[in-house]
């Protein structure tokens with residue numbers, strides 16, 4: 001039984017066009033599983049309005065607007081001003097943004113786009129969602145040398161080293177773990193070493209169709225309702241009562257989004 005606050009899915013992308021015909025079902029399943037808050041992230045300007053619209057339809061969805069490093073080159077002149085004016089109208093975080101050395105987008109361009117969003121988040125004190133793949137050195141350098149106050153930061157689907165983790169924690173970042181936690185590997189020690197007050201959990205749900213077949217019209221393999229399994233696993237790994245664990249993650253999410261979601 002769910003008591004108190006519900007489950008939080010701290011990162012997903014429900015605006016994907018192929019989900020539009022089943023989004024209502026996805027939300028119904030999320031609600032009946034007890035998922036009461038979902039941080040939904042854009043990847044490029046084309047997505048911004050769709051995420052704003054989703055958030056307007058259901059109070060569970062908290063919008064994050066930004067440009068993902070994979071799509072750095074889709075950023076066209078004036079994007080910063082358009083993002084800024086949207087952020088002034090909508091209580092939204094910024095994301096997903098970041099740095100990724102394993103994608104095709106020019107790394108210089110990625111850094112420009114990321115820095116602009118970091119500065120915007122700092123100026124407005126909006127929560128910022130960071131994606132980082134094989135660019136930890138540069139990311140840490142940017143964050144550690146940042147002259148202005150850092151915004152609230154979440155590192156999504158963390159898969160870095162233990163040393164990186166410690167430096168991010170010293171900077172006050174929230175560390176979000178995804179379904180990678182279900183596979184043994186280097187994520188496990190990092191998960192165990194993340195203080196409970198910095199921890200978040202996510203599906204990173206992109207609504208992939210069921211493996212080996214077309215969408216059956218309803219089910220997707222990863223969607224916010226599936227987060228409950230991750231919480232059960234995570235609470236067991238931390239040797240904590242599930243309710244107590246879930247309350248702490250909920251609280252962390254509230255602290256992360258303090259400037260955009262009234263408590």
Ligand SMILES: [Zn+2]
Nearest residue numbers: 013041096204
């Ligand atoms: Zn994502």
